[in-house]
Amino acid sequence: xxxxxxxxxxxxxxxxxxxxxxxxxxxxxxxxxxxxxxxxxxxxxxxxxxxxxxxxxxxxxxxxxxxxxxxxxxxxxxxxxxxxxxxxxxxxxxxxxx
Amino acid sequence: xxxxxxxxxxxxxxxxxxxxxxxxxxxxxxxxxxxxxxxxxxxxxxxxxxxxxxxxxxxxxxxxxxxxxxxxxxxxxxxxxxxxxxxxxxxxxxxxxxxxxxxxxxxxxxxxxxxxxxxxxxxxxxxxxxxxxxxxxxxxxxxxxxxxxxxxxxxxxxxxxxxxxxxxxxxxxxxxxxxxxxxxxxxxxxxxxxxxxxxxxxxxxxxxxxxxxxxxxxxxxxxxxxxxxxxxxxxxxxxxxxxxxxxxxxxxxxxxxxxxxxxxxxxxxxxxxxxxxxxxxxxxxxxxxxxxxxxxxxxxxxxxxxxxxxxxxxxxxxxxxxxxxxxxxxxxxxxxxxxxxxxxxxxxxxxxxxxxxxxxxxxxxxxxxxxxxxxxx
Numbered sequence: 219x220x221x222x223x224x225x226x227x228x229x230x231x232x233x234x235x236x237x238x239x240x241x242x243x244x245x246x247x248x249x250x251x252x253x254x255x256x257x258x259x260x261x262x263x264x265x266x267x268x269x270x271x272x273x274x275x276x277x278x279x280x281x282x283x284x285x286x287x288x289x290x291x292x293x294x295x296x297x298x299x300x301x302x303x304x305x306x307x308x309x310x311x312x313x314x315x316x
Numbered sequence: 317x318x319x320x321x322x323x324x325x326x327x328x329x330x331x332x333x334x335x336x337x338x339x340x341x342x343x344x345x346x347x348x349x350x351x352x353x354x355x356x357x358x359x360x361x362x363x364x365x366x367x368x369x370x371x372x373x374x375x376x377x378x379x380x381x382x383x384x385x386x387x388x389x390x391x392x393x394x395x396x397x398x399x400x401x402x403x404x405x406x407x408x409x410x411x412x413x414x415x416x417x418x419x420x421x422x423x424x425x426x427x428x429x430x431x432x433x434x435x436x437x438x439x440x441x442x443x444x445x446x447x448x449x450x451x452x453x454x455x456x457x458x459x460x461x462x463x464x465x466x467x468x469x470x471x472x473x474x475x476x477x478x479x480x481x482x483x484x485x486x487x488x489x490x491x492x493x494x495x496x497x498x499x500x501x502x503x504x505x506x507x508x509x510x511x512x513x514x515x516x517x518x519x520x521x522x523x524x525x526x527x528x529x530x531x532x533x534x535x536x537x538x539x540x541x542x543x544x545x546x547x548x549x550x551x552x553x554x555x556x557x558x559x560x561x562x563x564x565x566x567x568x569x570x571x572x573x574x575x576x577x578x579x580x581x582x583x584x585x586x587x588x589x590x591x592x593x594x595x596x597x598x599x600x601x602x603x604x605x606x607x608x609x610x611x612x613x614x615x616x617x618x619x620x621x622x623x624x625x626x627x628x629x630x631x632x633x634x635x636x637x638x639x640x641x642x643x644x645x646x647x648x649x650x651x652x653x654x655x656x657x658x659x660x661x662x663x664x665x666x667x668x669x670x671x672x673x674x675x676x677x678x679x680x681x682x683x684x685x686x687x688x689x690x691x692x693x
Contacts, residue, residue: 221364221543222517247446249475252581262517262573265416265465265472266444269579270520276572283544295677295686296367302417306443308450 221296222264223303224272224280227257235268236310237261240288244307266306333546337377340549345379347553351560354381357508358555359501359650361389361494362515363678364543370687372545382556383508385650386683388497389515391465391490392418392676393648394597399490400424401627403462406488406619407437412455413488414448415462417441418676421669426633429462445476452485460619464490468518470608471582474589477614488619491608493592494518495526500601502534506651509536511555516542516570521586523578524568535564542570589614598672599645636670638663644671647680654681654689661685 225237225246235255237246244263248255251268255261260277261268272280290297348356360366366386369375378384388394401424407413413429420430420439433439438457442448445461452459463473470491477487494515501507514527519540527538537558541551551569558564568574592605615621641659646652654660654673664670666682673679680689 221367247475249479250471250579250582250585252579262520264517265469266446267472267475269468269471269517269582270573273572279572293686294371295682296364296371299364299367299677302443306447308444308446 221299221303222262222269223284223300224260224262224277225304225307227255227259227261229257230255235261237263237268237307239263239304239307240284242304243310244304245310246307263303263307265303266308337546337549340546340553341377344382344549344553344556347556347560348379348382351381351556355383356381356510356556356559357383357385357650358511358513358552358559359385359387359509360513360515360541361387361498362513362518363390363676363683364517365389365513365515365541365548366680366683367678367687368543368545368548370683370689373687374545374548375689378552382552384513384552385509385653386647386680387501387509387512387650388597388600388648390648390673390676390678390680391469391492392416392422393644393672393679394492394497394600395419395422395464395490395672396596396598397423397425398596398627400428401426401630402620402625403429403460403488404432404630405625405627406460406623407432407439409623410438410457411623412438412440412451412457412459413462414440414442414451414459416443416464418678419462419464421675422672423639423669424630425627426630445473449476449479449481449485452482456484458484458486460486460488462488462490466492466494466518467586467608468521470590471521471586474585477589477610477617478585481617486617486619486622487610487614489590489607489609491590492597493606493608495522495530496592496605497597497600497603498530499534500603500606501649502530502536504601504649504651507649509650510559511536512538513548513551513555514538514540516540516547516573519568519570519574519578521579521582523576524566524574525576526578527566531564531566537564538566540566540568540570540574542573597648600649638670642671644673644681647673654684657681
């Protein structure tokens with residue numbers, strides 16, 4: 219799963235971010251990403267970790283492929299990998315700690 | 317090849333910018349014709365690249381004189397039998413094995429993790445290393461995370477290993493490191509590979525400069541490319557230009573994601589936790605420095621240090637006769653294609669895979685089974 223999945227940071231709680239992946243809110247860990255990340259930023263998530271902050275001018279171009287893939291049927295393996303990447307992020311909990 | 321065994325045909329060509337796609341295809345055609353020999357063969361080493369190439373039917377618009385081959389780009393597929401055997405033995409001994417879903421059906425010498433699960437073994441599918449840790453926190457039983465994937469995924473395992481871990485959690489690393497296997501494939505006597513397309517997101521971690529040493533040594537160009545059909549076409553144009561001009565160097569055609577030095581924070585964590593070690597890649601060869609293994613400082617979370625894992629007890633069971641026919645290794649080395657395997661789509665299918673290439677969503681056979689490889693149009 220080299221593809222990862224991009225998402226928009228909603229909230230940062232210490233080393234964890236609540237991220238909106240195409241309407242699904244998940245928690246992604248920030249241990250690996252090498253730039254400060256804040257609400258409104260886009261990150262690329264891979265197996266539950268943000269591996270890169272996506273520069274602002276590249277967001278639209280990055281999202282396009284995924285928007286198309288997520289419209290695909292369940293059995294499409296490329297789309298399934300992207301859904302799996304969203305599944306890799308922890309379900310966001312309603313809490314204010316961290 | 318109109319093959320009745322294919323689940324479905326290639327997706328119709330859908331490009332965000334069809335005009336640009338046509339222009340790139342035309343350029344690729346003229347650049348390929350300008351090379352002084354034919355065909356030109358280039359290799360990519362990424363399951364996501366193959367998914368995109370197959371799904372969008374890119375091979376239908378590639379020039380006749382250009383072969384784009386998938387190499388050992390599927391980490392699940394190259395996990396060696398004894399590595400699966402280790403997980404099988406641990407599961408048989410009562411440990412809970414947490415693993416990425418693709419690993420379950422990968423055949424070991426005698427059986428897969430799915431087989432052990434059917435016999436009562438406890439196998440949990442996780443999507444991330446962090447989920448495996450949470451699983452361990454929720455139980456008093458031992459949980460072993462059977463960790464697979466290339467460096468991009470190993471970074472996540474490293475981050476977890478550097479965090480607080482419950483005492484019943486350990487890691488069985490089957491992580492693999494891509495740069496060394498490119499050397500092995502380039503040096504194979506039958507290798508026709510004249511250029512490599514490197515995977516964008518792995519390079520986002522390592523940086524593109526990591527390929528400079530390879531290019532210098534083997535005089536084969538490397539182009540880093542993204543995953544959209546247009547990204548791949550643009551990467552191929554640049555790669556064939558470098559072949560045509562006999563100017564081996566590294567070029568980054570995915571600057572929106574990849575920098576010269578990559579994610580240094582990720583690299584620091586990766587190399588603090590892992591070291592490289594030589595080992596077999598299933599079906600391919602012994603790859604010096606091809607495996608990522610936990611450093612001695614992490615022996616306390618290394619399943620290989622924590623437990624005595626005797627895989628020999630599995631070796632009395634003969635592998636199935638079909639596995640002798642499987643050509644996964646040749647396919648992953650870029651020397652053959654799924655359509656040349658007599659089992660493809662017949663005895664070997666996603667429901668009942670013989671070789672690992674049919675198991676993983678990143679395996680060449682699995683991808684061609686869904687989308688077709690060289691569809692006729």
